[in-house]
Amino acid sequence: MSEQGKLTDVIMPQLAESLVSATIGKWLKKPGDTVEQYEPLCDLITDKVNAELPSTVDGTLVELLVEEGETVSVGAVIARIAVPVAGGSAPAGEASADADFAHTATQAAYGTVPAGTAPDADAPMRARYSPAVQTLAQQHNIDLTAVSGTGLGGRITRKDVLAYIESGAANRRPVRTAVAAAQPAAPSAAPSVQPALQIPPAAAKEMLEPVRHSGLHLSESPRIPTIEVESGQGSSSEYLIDVTPIRNTIATRMRQSVSEIPHAWTMIEVDMTNLVQLRHKLKDDFKRKEGINLTYLAFMMKAVVSAIKDYPIMNSVWAVDKIIVKRDINISLAVGTEDSVMTPVIKKADQKNIAGLAREIDELAQKTREGKLRLDDMQGGTFTVNNTGSFGSILSYPIINYPQAAILTFESIVKKPVVINDMIAVRSMANICLSLDHRILDGVICGRFLQRVKDNIESYTPDTKLY
Structure with missing residues (x-):
């Protein structure tokens, strides 16, 4: 028992069955800070x-037992929180997190500064919301773009949302789109809430206009990495970039894939004209629905899933004395973020129709780019698909997602003159590229597989159903 209350241990949780440790990236709180339940600690x-x-309790952070950058085994005590005895908080034994923690697996974000500190004018962390903030916003139907953040880098904290609710502003304004102009909240006894940034009409119009692109299925501007760098010692002509744990893991897996798997590569060209017309016919109704x-x-x-059902050997792994x-x-699904490539998994894709796959793709891509992936979202993949055409690529040689047997990329859809019945016609064409594990797969089976994918895509008609 400390002077501040009963000490509760903060335990390194079991994030998933396959993980036995984790690294402390950054402490978001320091000793002496007050913490609330569900508020991020690190x-x-x-x-x-x-x-x-x-945090699983309300209290005061008393002690940090692990330094930033240190790798800790599951079950180890990493910090201690003093819980006021009079508050009737849960005993220390209940402070350890379990597998249910997985829903808080959001991408690394920097925490809050002590109360009363002015927010960063540039607000680089404003759009990074913790699970507690998102839950409150959903419960009270709050547009978070209208809430002023007092956290480090302008990040919105749970206290900011509660202050916004207490001010009554949440009941006076409807939920708006990201480009709607914000109206200032009325003053009240609660902490002052600054209005959201006003977006000029010209900027709003620009945000609503379609992006320019070179490929027909590029839906957004390619994301450019934002990396913190430090100057190289003794030279102004170079700088150093720290290798993050995720980037180090990607490097390890790619090296393992290339060194252990004998890669081979093949490609086929597909006429996408019917698919382009079908999507154009259905996209507006689908968007509304x-x-x-x-x-x-x-x-x-x-088309790929249907082809795998016809050629199940594509859905396999090498196990030295057998093929599984x-x-x-x-x-x-390979999804690019600002500084890495993640591969969230669509489970049992063969049991989903086109509309179901579209929903899964949108959900996983959004969760990946917002840093909200759970560990379960990343496990169990058997075949990888990459949409390299989304940034205008027309030809690529992908590295296999170890230990899978193959990876397939869809390249950009471009209009080309092609010969049909000895006549030249303009058609929408795309390349499909396949890298394969030559220990398991040979050219014949992969050629037939790609031909089946091609046939499936070219067989789409205006009568194809989404559901």
């Missing part, structure tokens, strides 16, 4: 995703 870095470790974009990837993934063919078709 960033955890694993081989697959980054996660925030939330589902609230998400109907992308080409959903149609092409359906997976019964479930779990498609790993």
